[in-house]
Amino acid sequence: MDRLRDLAQAHNLIVIEDCAHAVEGEYHGQPLGTLGDFGCFSFYVTKNVTCGEGGMIIARNEEHIQRIKRLALHGLSQDAWQRFSDRGYKHYQVTECGYKYNMMDLQAAIGIHQLARIEDSWLRRQRLWDRYQKALSSLPLTRPAEPDPETRHALHLYTVLVDAERTGLTRDTVLEKLHDRNIGAGVHYLSLPEHPYYQERYGWEPDDWPQAKRIGRQTLSLPLSPKLHDSDQDDIIGALQEFCASA
Numbered sequence: 001m002d003r004l005r006d007l008a009q010a011h012n013l014i015v016i017e018d019c020a021h022a023v024e025g026e027y028h029g030q031p032l033g034t035l036g037d038f039g040c041f042s043f044y045v046t047k048n049v050t051c052g053e054g055g056m057i058i059a060r061n062e063e064h065i066q067r068i069k070r071l072a073l074h075g076l077s078q079d080a081w082q083r084f085s086d087r088g089y090k091h092y093q094v095t096e097c098g099y100k101y102n103m104m105d106l107q108a109a110i111g112i113h114q115l116a117r118i119e120d121s122w123l124r125r126q127r128l129w130d131r132y133q134k135a136l137s138s139l140p141l142t143r144p145a146e147p148d149p150e151t152r153h154a155l156h157l158y159t160v161l162v163d164a165e166r167t168g169l170t171r172d173t174v175l176e177k178l179h180d181r182n183i184g185a186g187v188h189y190l191s192l193p194e195h196p197y198y199q200e201r202y203g204w205e206p207d208d209w210p211q212a213k214r215i216g217r218q219t220l221s222l223p224l225s226p227k228l229h230d231s232d233q234d235d236i237i238g239a240l241q242e243f244c245a246s247a
């Protein structure tokens with residue numbers, strides 16, 4: 001981020017941080033999302049704070065914040081709470097061409113109560129993370145790198161790489177075997193050129209980006225919910241040990 005900020009400053013660029021997974025993340029003691037000009041967070045259903053759908057943008061400049069609010073609601077100068085107040089009806093004006101990107105107040109009401117448990121959930125995931133790191137160290141899987149010093153990893157996804165040449169099993173075989181034992185693992189993510197849209201629209205092929213292709217085909221996200229019990233995690237670790245031993 002230091003280097004990105006220097007680059008942005010030198011060329012008068014705006015920095016927009018994608019913090020979709022990183023509510024808890026920090027860089028040199030500063031929360032992620034506050035390092036650039038804008039920080040974007042996702043509250044989609046798979047995230048650590050969720051409203052079912054929706055998200056949040058933070059910005060450091062009041063003018064930007066007001067513009068984001070207008071753009072999110074059709075470019076209107078006043079939202080419904082301001083139009084229908086106790087002080088009577090107020091006309092709004094369409095000041096620019098906006099979007100229908102407003103999150104419902106009902107969704108916000110669901111999300112706001114989760115703020116109190118962010119830290120406890122993170123601490124629980126940290127314990128699960130450390131247990132995975134230790135238990136899987138003897139298996140032929142590539143584990144996540146340790147976070148850089150002076151950073152706080154949000155610990156949103158615990159991903160390993162399954163290289164068929166090392167494990168004797170493909171990632172998709174491991175996925176299926178886990179699924180057969182009712183263990184819900186996932187993939188984050190296949191590289192973009194694996195998808196028909198990008199192939200058809202742009203002529204991209206997975207081989208054009210061999211590292212992205214390799215990671216997309218090897219990556220496997222293991223369960224990391226704060227609701228996971230140690231005994232559930234033991235089952236997952238035991239299953240992986242068994243698959244690797246019998247491959």
Ligand SMILES: Cc1ncc(COP(=O)(O)O)c(C=O)c1O
Pocket residue numbers: 018020021041042043044054055
């Ligand atoms: C890194 C990253 N950015 C953005 C998004 C999109 O978030 P949303 O679905 O809230 O638009 C995701 C979704 O998982 C993501 O992983």
